[in-house]
Amino acid sequence: MTLYADLHVTRDAFRLDLELTVEPGEVVALLGPNGAGKSTAIRAIAGLLPITEGRIRLGDDLWDAPPRVFRSADRRPIGVVFQDYLLFDHLSALENVAFGLRARGTHKRTARAEAARWLETVGLSEYARTRPRSLSGGQAQRVALVRALATSPDLLLLDEPLAALDASTTLHVRAELGQHLKRYNGRTLLVTHDPLDAMVLADRLVIVEDGQIVQEGAPTEIARRPRTEYVAQLVGLNLYRGTADSNIVALDGGGTVTIASPSQGAVCVAFPPSAVSLYPERPTGTPRNTWPMQVAGVEQHAHTVRVRLTPHNAPAPATLLADITTAAVADLHLAPGQLLHATLKATEIQTYPA
């Protein structure tokens, strides 16, 4: 049984149009910037918000089909992990996990035994009687996860499940969450604004901007071939659209790029910032892809420095990102406004139909 959601929600000036499917065992990540409509989508699927048009169904089971059918959240076989978990503070961790079972009619003793087993799977047996506010962020996240899983839902919804954690615990919790999701054989829909979460946890990414899907596919595919500025930024690539004629692509924003493998027609051109090198003087007798650029900004990343460049008095790719070493920064005496020459290796360029 596939979850099929054709969502259309209109709210004031905002409009969400989204078509999604999630197969059993599949983890789909809804990735997009804040305000893209991800939360609206998850709320609609959870039954916390009726859709304006369209339908949501699991197999043949209709959940929402305005104007006739609307099944409220408590009657959908779902589990939700909320961004800030929303654990009930007046209940212990165990009672939180048992809550869903109790609500769905399981006898108290059975529900508690079941909840204890779930806590064990996330290594929190000794915290069974602890109140949520005394748990660490990572522990609370795990309680929230097993609370959602305890009712064996057909659909698991995760709303920014790692956003409330501090950086040091995120890595560990993310890996753990990945393992739990692998073991879970229902459908998982994950909403996140963090590309790393999406890449690591999801089988398939759906990228949303302004309430519309802009790209959809496997993480590797999206990481290599972004289609919008936003996705390119997420995966850290330079992306341009242009028209290819054999080995030359005329960019829409001005300038040309020479590519290694010939192509024709409308294409996307993508390359990592590390493929760009910077020189104080125009390098002699070498690559075709050389442009005079001006430094617009410098930003320290983990082990590299990312330089943002804009064209200077010549057609060139607009807003070019280059990653160089700290040593190179010192050699170049980099400062905003400085004039440089940027070169790009043709072999590192990805070209694909737009």
Next chain:
Amino acid sequence: MFRRTVAVALAAVAASTLVSCGDDTPAASGTTSLSGTVNVFAAASLTGTFTRLGKDFEAAHPGVKVVFNFAGSSALAQQINQGAPADVFASAAPKNMDQVTGKGTATTFAKNKLEIAVPKGNPGKVTGLKDFADPNRKIALCAEQVPCGAAAKKVFEAAHLTPQPDSLEQDVKAALTKVTLGEVDAALVYKTDVLAAKDKIEGIDFPEATQAINDYPIATLTDAKNPATAKAFVDYVLSPEAKTVLTKAGFETP
């Protein structure tokens, strides 16, 4: 302790009166030269008649203003003892007057007696005082602590009856309200109250009422700021013109 506080408070009021109003002393004699404000503290049951008398008095003496404070007699007595600025006190019971002036300095200007009040149409078929001893009837009396309740007690003792009240009201108006709304079949209230509300209730006279005639004393207070005008007002209340007004309202006059 209580008494001493009262004394101190009174002294303070007297002192402030002397300081602030020393040069404001009204002319000693002659009705035409009366002036200023006279503060009259009067029992609630006098509201109608005294308002009327005050207007007449003001008309007869231009420049004089009569300001009333109507409330339960015991409340008024307490207010005066706590230093409230009163020139004249008209009480519904000699006891409350005594609390303020000491015994025997006041003059009785009116008498009131009890009457049975029943809702219009007399739904409880009340005929006399004996019906107050019937537990099946809804009966309201005044609490013994207030004058109308004390009077009722005397009446029942005289009639050798044990009343079966459903409520002991805190004042005569509250008892009257219960009758007006039809919540009780009968209540014992003053004749003047029955007369004042005669479009909503009916009154039934009973012979034992003479056993508890309620005297209304009036007196000028020793701390009066405006003794001349105060005395003139008291004299007016005791005059034949005032008697007519009082009699019309249901009071008997001495």
Next chain:
Amino acid sequence: MRGRRERVQGRLPLVLLLPALLGLAFLLVPLAGLLAQAPWATLPSRLFSADVGQALRLSLLCASAATVICLLLGVPLAWLLARAELPGRGLIRALVTVPLVLPPVVGGVALLLVLGRRGLIGERLDLWFGFSLPFTTAAVIVAEAFVAMPFLVISVEGALRAADPRYEEAAATLGAGRWLTFRRVTLPSIAPGIVAGAVLCWARALGEFGATITFAGNLPGRTTTMPLAVYLALETDPDVAVVLSVVLLAVSVVVLACLRERWISGLR
């Protein structure tokens, strides 16, 4: 050095402290006056007179019963005001607070007009069941509940508005229906507001005078609560009135303090 500076910062600004202390004095000095006037020597003998015990018992009983009624009716009403999409909700909220501004005596008359022997509903009750509410202990409870309910409703509504409705959504996604969610999630989360409202409500009911004496009348053992006894005592013997007031004061302070203590310790 640092310790001293922290202490200085932790202190209240003088601008607040002065009016705060004045406010405290304003509330406490009249009570102190009452205590100073109390005839302590004769207090025990007066205290254990049957009348005082009877009035006190009746007061506690009626105030508690009124609080229970307010809880049963007021919490759902507060929920309605806080959560339901009602047309004219502002007006309804204003109407709910009417008993706060209405002189209690008028409230009592209003109750008589509805529930009295000739009242809109009371007439039917009398006709069909031969039951008449005024002048009964039940009438005291009704009068007190009428006057005290707004305190509960306002307090609980405030708590409901402050409560995060997303917890209710979380409960729904776990399969809890509305009623279960209300009982197991909403109610516990607003418990402090309910307790605060119930305490206010109880205190108001305990001190209720005007509506009670108007609607329920005054009959020792049946409808004479402490405030009524105090009022009538004031007519004849102010000393007795002071004694009664002190008793009422002491009992309410003890009950409120215990309630608060127990509730706070229960939360930990």
